[in-house]
Amino acid sequence: MYAQGLIGKPGGSVSDETEEFLAAFQARIDAEEKIEPKDAMPAAYRRTLVRQIGQHAHSEIVGMLPEGNWITRAPSLKRKAALLAKVQDEGGHGLYLYAAAETLGVSREEMTEELLDGRAKYSSIFNYPTLSWADIGIIGWLVDGAAIMNQIPLCRCSFGPYARAMIRVCKEESFHQRQGYEIVMTLARGSEAQREMVQDALNRWWWPSLMMFGPHDADSTHSDQSMKWKIKRFTNDDLRQKFIDATVPQAEFLGLSVPDPDLRWNPDKNGGKGGYDHGAIDWDEFWRVVKGHGPMARDRIKARRKAWEDGAWVRDAARAHAKKRAARKAVLAAE
């Protein structure tokens, strides 16, 4: 996902690195060597990673909000326990990722401030509202499913700390998708009203889920460089295609219909293995939502700001307490 490459361009100026330095770095990448935080690296490589890992971390944290919205209204204790565990995992994912970004020289506080003042982006998917319980099932199935598609190749990303964080994340994601699909399955096999509710949720989340993979390859300008640096391993369109091919049969299994009248099996796709052709994606909507015009964008940032501001006294108190304890220890040691 939550960071299929960068949303927008990495900032910063053109570097003054020598051709030799850049070529030597590229040779390390081509040899599948991992780059570690203290290694010499091109400024643009560092910048791209700071932006991408930051966006990814923010997406995990903001992603807790649409689902957190349903914890108190989960229909059973089992569903509630699972949803709580999932949302807690997403918080953990955010923390692993912030820590990976910090190895590149940004602070957690800087990243948080960038999110709160709108300089940093997060995945467009979390700017949609969760209107019914069925949305929680659909999010686990589609949104976490799309995240897995994207995150598995990131486990082999050239930057060591990002790759290691992704390995932890991927281990935890599988339960997210399965609990979501189980919710969807329960509703799809339930009453007429439940079937309608889950079909409605699929109708609303299908296209935004496809947008999670980012713009088409032809319109994804810095994608080439990220591929060259092995930050990403597959193009946006490749991963989107994999996701569609994996997901459509799962919908058919439940008797749900994917809201795309142009969706067709094409036996010649994927080098003769077959795959689905799909209809046009509304990229105007994508950019509107990324730029914060989604129905929930203001709420999301408001909620994050409230959490940050309301938590300030806790952080201050913890630091004051730590100082007091350290001082007491020093006095005891001197005695």
Added chain:
Amino acid sequence: MTETTPLWEVFIRPRNGLAHKHVGSLHAADEVLALQAARDVYTRRGEGSSIWVVPSSAITASDPAAAEELFDPTADKPYRHPTFYDIPDDVGHM
């Protein structure tokens, strides 16, 4: 700019008999909170039976630029490995 909270490196022993292994880092005001946070962030699925937290500032690391001078000399010392020495098969396992 807000005051920052110290960074800690987290090491987990998956089970007794194995060494503690670096798993990641986190921010916490002191060692008590760091241990608590490490438990929540890094051991949600029984990943560990013991946790170490170390202030990141206490770690001294070797310089990657010095990797060649530090580590390359070992490559030309094959006599440090058992296979360097020819012992007839008749002697048996050694």
